Amino acid sequence: MKLGGYLGKVARVDLSTNKVKIEDLRWEWVPSYIGGKGLGFKYLYEELSPNVDPLSPANKLIFMTGPLTGTTAPAAAKYVVVTKSPYTGTILDSYFGGFFGAKLKFTGFDALIVEGKAKKPVYLFIIDGKVEVKDASHLRGKGAYDTIDIIKKDEGDANLSVLAIGPAGERLVKFASINVDVIWNAGRGGSGAVLGSKNLKAVAINGHGSAPIASKDEFVKVAKELTEKSVLTEANMWAKTDGTPIIVDMSNNVGILLTRYYKSGIFEEADKINTDIVKAHLVEVRACYACPLACKRLVKVKNRVIKAPEYETLATAGSNCGIGDFEAIAEFNYMCGDLGIDTISTANTIALVMELYEEGLLKKDQIDGIEANFGNAEALLRLAEKIGLNEGFGKILSGGTRGLIETLGLNPEKYAVDVKGLEVPGYDPRGTWGMALAYSTADRGACHLRAWAVSQDAFGKMEPKTFVGKPALVKNLEDLNSVKWSLIICDFWLINYEGMAKLLSPVWGVTVRPEELNLIGERIWNLGRLFNIREGFSRKNDKLPPKFFKQPLVGGPTNGVKVSEEHFEKALTEYYSIRGWNEMGIPKKETLKRLSLTD
Ligand code: SF4
Known part of the structure; x- marks a missing residue:
């Protein structure tokens, strides 16, 4: 049965053969799995053989929208990439904010499936139902932000939405992330490394269609009512006024704020990384497509306007590394987006380095001459760069906390902080x-x-x-x-x-x-x-x-x-x-x- 909310088309790109196939959406799965996570899981479960190496050409990237994507439903702008994670070996669904999902719908597709491996770096260029595989050799080694900028300029379309990986994805750092239009990231689980393993540097997209809705008048009425009564409510206003940084004080007050590699639940400098500090640096707010909450905050740091870190980054790169320097954390956040690495895994791995350094189990000469005490913001930034470039000691750190524990032969009972990696x-x-x-x-x-x-x-x-x-x-x-x-x-x-x-x-x-x-x-x-x-x-x-x-x-x-x-x-x-x-x-x-x- 065909339902509203879908265009009924999926673009499938095999990078090994350079073939693009436009196929029908598996309508029979829609009522049982809806879209997004559910439909992405169903496609991957059915199409991927067990025990496939996640970084081999056999793994798939499934970019999936939902039935609300591209509509004016409030807070419904996100879209997802589903794949097998190279970091955990589990199924992985990782979400992006922004405009890419709506534009994917506007090009005429509900989903984009990428498989195989290109012989050299490529990017996908998708406009109004046409999918092209283009050479990206000139983008090799570039950060995600430059990549996005260059593609927009080369294609002569400032309204393109571009997702891209940085050097970390190309160099197969297992927790490499994907950046979209500079502000948004699909952070956890290493989807960026899967792009890198396929030599896929970026996907650029624009479209001029619309999202199909079965009963438009009724939908507009319901969306308006829910926006007023359920989204823009007193209880949700924190997302608009503060965003996730408000959670720093909440966590600190009840003693669950990660501090100095999971030693304490309170951080004596929490007031230097909390929502008040973000507000003091605030320049403007941004919204994802058609979202009335507009929770993304841009802050001014050292004369540059960059995205403010979310709570998870403030907690992991801040208190968990003993760092009460908001500007350094914002810099770290910006750097991770460009290098294409997950801030949470990166920061927690660096926090472990700091723990081992203070215990004397890692010496300065082992970590490329870096003094890595807790609280050292310079160490945070230098180590993050090494991880993102997968060079020097960063090569060991690119396996995350588990990789470091294994390489150094440490006791996991004492140091491990992961579930399933x-x-x-x-x-x-x-x-x-x-x-x-x-x-x-x-x-x-x-x-x-x-x-x-x-x-x-x-x-x-x-x-x-x-x-x-x-x-x-x-x-x-x-x-x-x-x-x-x-x-x-x-x-x-x-x-x-x-x-x-x-x-x-x-x-x-x-x-x-x-x-x-x-x-x-x-x-x-x-x-x-x-x-x-x-x-x-x-x-x-x-x-x-x-x-x-x-x-x-x-x-x-x-x-x-x-x-x-x-x-x-x-x-x-x-x-x-x-x-x-x-x-x-x-x-x-x-x-x-x-x-x-x-x-
Ligand atoms: S602006 Fe914020 S609340 Fe709205 S969809 Fe994007 S991430 Fe969600």
Whole structure:
């Protein structure tokens, strides 16, 4: 059945043969997987053979829009790249803000699938349904920002939206990111390295079509109503007035702000990296396509106007490196976007270097002459550059914290901070046990966005240092977010199933019930699980690093706090049981049948 919200076309590019194929969208998958995360997962699950090397030509990049992309639905501008992660080996969905997704729709495509490997660097040029593979040899080694600029100038179109990788992606740094139009990034999990492995330097896009909506008048009415009553509300205003930097003080106040490589949950210089400092540097705000929240902040730092770091970067490059210098963190953030590296993995890896340097386990001459004490902003910037260029000591650091621990033969019980290879981001799980479970069960490794359980415990009304009620909370949030990121709605809009059903119904042109969406969310989450199981993941990988069970936090309201391993294991079993999975975390037959996942 054809539904509104889709153009029905997918552009498939095989870089090995230089062939472009325009094919029909797999309409039969749409009602069950919607778009974005769900449809991206379905395509990858069906098309990718198990155990493929993520950096081989066989891996695929699936750029997917959702049924709301390109419409005037509020906070619905994002789009996603789905691939197998070279950093974790899991399925990976990584989201961008900006205009690229809307423009992909306006060119006439719901999705772009890239496979194979070009013989030399290329970029894709997509205008109004025409896809060309163009030589990018002249862009080799360039930063993402220059690449974007040069392509726009060469093509003579300042309105192009361009996504690009920097040198890190080309040099296969495993947590390489993708930058879009300078301001936005798909950060986590290494999608930039997958582009690099395919010799794909950039994708430039523009289009003049529109997004199809089945019942336009009804949609306009619903979108307006939801914008007024659900988006531009008192509760959401923080996104507009402060953005994520507001979370620095929230985390510090409850003792979960990562500090000095996960030693403490409070940072004595939090007031130097918080929302007030961002506001003091603020020059202007920017919005993604048609978004009334306009949460992206541009700040003036050393006479340059650059994007302000988000909370995760302030926490990982700031407090976790002991750095209370906002301008240095903003510089780091800008540099990471240009080099094309994930700020969270980069900063946490540098925080580990600082920890080892202070313990005397790494000497200055081992790290290219850099003095790497906590608090040393110059070390942060120099090490980030080395990682992004994959040179000198940066070659070792380009494997992240896990790579460094393995190379130096360190005890992972003491130093590891990752789940499935992805480092724990801005909320220390010892002070928010909801996040402990969310990190350990997240499909792409320790991710804060799959289930932002901290909003309910450390920042909410639930007791943070207990697992009571957390398995159901995490499961429900994971399912809800699976639907949100299939529509694709931004995480800053705290929309529920009712709101999503209301918005999707006029776009699709059929009545969508909230409980149907709930089931779809559960199906998508289970499909991601099946992908990971096929790659060899199971309960053994849903494990919080031992550090969080064994080393208590020091200072502040969480002084002496750690996660109870016994309670964690029980909570994980309860989570599996609620999901209809067995004790090893494998979905039971009846669960797969209920979710129509048996084929
Ligand atoms: S809330 Fe911010 S990130 Fe989300 S769509 Fe709007 S401007 Fe983009």
